[in-house]
Structures are given as C-alpha cells and as structure tokens.
Amino acid sequence: xxxxxxxxxxxxxxxxxxxxxxxxxxxxxxxxxxxxxxxxxxxxxxxxxxxxxxxxxxxxxxxxxxxxxxxxxxxxxxxxxxxxxxxxxxxxxxxxxxxxxxxxxxxxxxxxxxxxxxxxxxxxxxxxxxxxxxxxxxxxxxxxxxxxxx
Amino acid sequence: xxxxxxxxxxxxxxxxxxxxxxxxxxxxxxxxxxxxxxxxxxxxxxxxxxxxxxxxxxxxxxxxxxxxxxxxxxxxxxxxxxxxxxxxxxxxxxxxxxxxxxxxxxxxxxxxxxxxxxxxxxxxxxxxxxxxxxxxxxxxxxxxxxxxxxxxxxxxxxxxxxxxxxxxxxxxxxxxxxxxxxxxxxxxxxxxxxxxxxxxxxxxxxxxxxxxxxxxxxxxxxxxxxxxxxxxxxxxxxx
Numbered sequence: 339x340x341x342x343x344x345x346x347x348x349x350x351x352x353x354x355x356x357x358x359x360x361x362x363x364x365x366x367x368x369x370x371x372x373x374x375x376x377x378x379x380x381x382x383x384x385x386x387x388x389x390x391x392x393x394x395x396x397x398x399x400x401x402x403x404x405x406x407x408x409x410x411x412x413x414x415x416x417x418x419x420x421x422x423x424x425x426x427x428x429x430x431x432x433x434x435x436x437x438x439x440x441x442x443x444x445x446x447x448x449x450x451x452x453x454x455x456x457x458x459x460x461x462x463x464x465x466x467x468x469x470x471x472x473x474x475x476x477x478x479x480x481x482x483x484x485x486x487x488x
Numbered sequence: 489x490x491x492x493x494x495x496x497x498x499x500x501x502x503x504x505x506x507x508x509x510x511x512x513x514x515x516x517x518x519x520x521x522x523x524x525x526x527x528x529x530x531x532x533x534x535x536x537x538x539x540x541x542x543x544x545x546x547x548x549x550x551x552x553x554x555x556x557x558x559x560x561x562x563x564x565x566x567x568x569x570x571x572x573x574x575x576x577x578x579x580x581x582x583x584x585x586x587x588x589x590x591x592x593x594x595x596x597x598x599x600x601x602x603x604x605x606x607x608x609x610x611x612x613x614x615x616x617x618x619x620x621x622x623x624x625x626x627x628x629x630x631x632x633x634x635x636x637x638x639x640x641x642x643x644x645x646x647x648x649x650x651x652x653x654x655x656x657x658x659x660x661x662x663x664x665x666x667x668x669x670x671x672x673x674x675x676x677x678x679x680x681x682x683x684x685x686x687x688x689x690x691x692x693x694x695x696x697x698x699x700x701x702x703x704x705x706x707x708x709x710x711x712x713x714x715x716x717x718x719x720x721x722x723x724x725x726x727x
Contacts, residue, residue, distance in 0.1 A: 399528060402535040441532075444497045445540035483543040 356410035356476035358384045360469075361400065363393050365423045366459050367415030373462030374469075381469035384476075385413070392416070393454075394427020401438045405447060408485050411476035413468070414454040421458065428456060451479060489518035490582040491616045492604040494529065497536055503599050504537075504578055507548070511574035512537070512601070513567070513589075514554035515581035522616055525580025525602050527554040533580065533601065558585030561592055571596055606638075624694030624701065630682060632673035639666030645687040 362368040368389045374381060390396065393416030404412045414435050416428035432454055439449030453472060457464045494500075504510045512534045520526025534552045541548050553570050555563040558581035564571075571577055571589065576597040579586040582604040589598045606618035621638040627645070628635060637643045641659040647667030651658025655668040674680050694701070704715065 397528075399531045399535065402532060402539065406535050406539050441497070441536050445536050446543040447539055484539055 354477060354481055356384050356473060356481070357408060358386065358411040358413060358469075358472055358476060359404045359409045360385050360387050360413040360415055361390050361393065361396050362387050362413075363416045363428070364389055364391050366417040366421075366461075367455070367457055367465060369459035370415075370457050370461045370465040373459065374465045375462075377462045379462060379466040381466035382473040384473045385469045392422065392424045392427035393431035394422070394424055396431045396434060398434050398438050398441070401435070401452060402441065405442070405451070405482065405484060408482065410479075410482045410485070411451045411453075411472055413472055414452075415465070415468070416454065416456055418456045418458055447482065447484070448479065451476065451482070489521055489607070489609065490584075490604060491522045491606050491608045491618075492519055492524045492582050492602040493522075494524050494533065494580070495601055495603055497533070497540065500533070500578065500601055501537065501540060504548070504576060505546075507575040507597070509549040509551065509573065509575045510537075511551045511553055511570055511577045513558065513571075513577050513579050513581070513585075514552075515556075515558035515579075515585050516554055517557045517559075519580065519582055519585075519602060522610070523614075525582075530554050530580055559588050561588065564588055564592060568593075622695070623690075623692070625691060627687065627690075630685070630687060631670045632677060632679070632682070634666060634670045634673060636666055636670065639664070639669065641666075645690055 360367070360371075362371060368387065371387055393414055396414050401412055401414070414431055416431050417423065419428060422428045435452060435454040439452055442449045442452060453475075455464075455468045457468070512530050514520065514525050514527055514530035516526050520529070523529060530552050534550045537548075537550050540546075541550070551570065551574060553567050555567055557563050558579065571593055574596070576599055577586075577589055578599050578601045579589065580601045581588075582602060583600065586598040586600050589596060606616075607620040607622055608616050608618040611617050618638050620635060621643070623637050627637075636645055636647060640647055641657050641663060642649060644667065648665055648671070649658075649667075652665040652668055655665055657663040657665045671680075671683060674682050692698070702715075
C-alpha cells in the first residue's frame, strides 16, 4: 500500500478516469454540447450526457441515484438565470442541487462532487470548459468511495 | 394535516447501525404532503443511507416501502411480509405510524425517522404553519375562526396581553399576535362585541391533560366486543 493510500489521499497521478453524469437541459446545455462537437472543441469523454426537458425535472432522488450507481461526479447544466423556457425550472434545480450537496456532505461523499452550471445554447466553448473543470475537480477528489468500497 | 420533519441523517444512521436489514417505511398521507416521509422521501433517505454505508464500508441492507396510511391496520398489513423480514423498521410517518406497527407487530423493532412537529397547513409551498393544538374543545366560533390556543404564544382565551406590539408577539417579533388577528377579523365582520365577552377558564380535561385520549363510536363498531377485549386482541398481534 502506498503512503497516499494509507493516508486515504486520492492518488491523482493514477489513470483514474472519473465517470461524470451530466443532466443537460434540452434548450441550452444539450444544444451547447452539440455545438461544442460541431465546433470540434476537445473536452473530456468522462462526461456522460442525459438529456432532460428542463433542469426543473431534476430531482434530489435522480442525483443521489446517480451517485449510488457509481457516478464519481454529477453535473446539472441549465439555462442562464432568467432565460428558462419554463420560467424558473433552473431556479428550482439550483435549490435542489444545494439541498443535495448538503445531503452529500452529511453522508461523507462530499458536496463538491455535484455542481450546477448555467449556460446558453450558443456557449459551446463554455460547455467544453465546464466539462474540463469538473473532470479535473473529480480527478483531484479521487474515485467515489461507493465504487471502491472503501 | 400533521407536519413533521426528518431527523438528521447522522442521528438516523446511529439509530439503525446495529441492524442488518432496515426497512425504511413511508406514509403517503400527511407526512408526504409536508415532504418529510412520503414515497419520494423514503427513496431519498434510503439512497443516502446506502451511499453512507458504502462510504463507511458498512454491510447493511436498506429496503424501501410506502403505504397509503401508516396509521391504519389495513394498509400496514399489506406490507406484513416486508415488516416481518426486516430486522428493524425505520418509520417516516408521524409518531402514530411507528406505534401502529408496534401495536400490531409486537416483535418488530420500530424506530422513528421523523420528528412530528404540529398540526398545520402549508401557507405556501415549503412554508408550514401551526393552526391547531388538538385541545379537544374548539373555541373557533368565539374567535373569528383563528385559534387562540396555538396562534397566541400564551394560549390566552382573553387577549391580547400587554406584550402585543404593532400586531407582533413579544415572544418573537416574527410571530403575529394571534389576538391582533382575531381582533382585526372580528372588526371586519362587525362582531367586535365578541371581544367584550370574557371566556371562562378552559376545561383542559379533553386535551392531553386528562391522559391518553380515546374515542368510541358505537354506531361505527362492527363487532360488539367490549373495549378491553379489543385491546387484548391487538396486544396479541393476531389478525
């Protein structure tokens, strides 16, 4: 066992490739991800996209089930505030993400593994950037203990 | 409805630590409407507990179940097999639910996942207020439909007290003075003379002060069994 493993410090130098689930709104981030592809921008393949009609559809249970089923990180990506196609679905999602982060902290998984982003359908570059940012963050945090059975 | 809130996960986790199979059991009536212990909240809590167990390397089987009303035997009995298979039931119903299971399944360990708080209503989504104290002797007819027992911090029958300032209670400035509300409503109804009537000291015997309460409706009873016999049957846990 390495010193890092003994001290329960994630080994960032390993080949750990996180599994990140992204709940993407049909009207913005899903289209932004599509645009990122059309623009031939590079972003990590760790991001697995789930299209939803609006981030307002995201539920605390969806987010927890993603972690329970082995996601190392979860992204909720919705429209910029004030531009939701369903008036305030993204605001509702923001509250649910905040609530879920608290649960994740309480159960020892850590709220940092979950993040919400707001972007428009024209922001292909921002999508690529957030994918990189979240992948780097989760790599630093290390694999989810749910997977390692620590 | 009965309003309650979930206990902290840490407290629940300690409570269930010694049991191998835990059945998280919700109730889809009052406690589901206040988003504390319905089917969805059962799913969320069970999922959180399963993740916590994996994070901490604990072997424990967390099962989920919900029923229409945990305070009625007919609904509880539908989940009889699951209840008997579990090492303990973590009830997300109000305090009545766990005790209903204890009554009919005396061998089952039942633990509370909810702190039952009050009888109230959702004033708006996510905002619940207490409206009834279950005192067993309603006086709403004399107080313009606003309960002086729970909406006055001091449960005064002849208010307001000297601590009422600009419609606020001296106990906490965030609390409306119940008697100001009663006064304003009586005034709007042209019934301010109700304020002149001095209500006599309240008989608290129909409230909790007379011990645990019972209600018997002979017209509803199917079997003509005496009360002690009914209690005897339930204690043996027979169907």
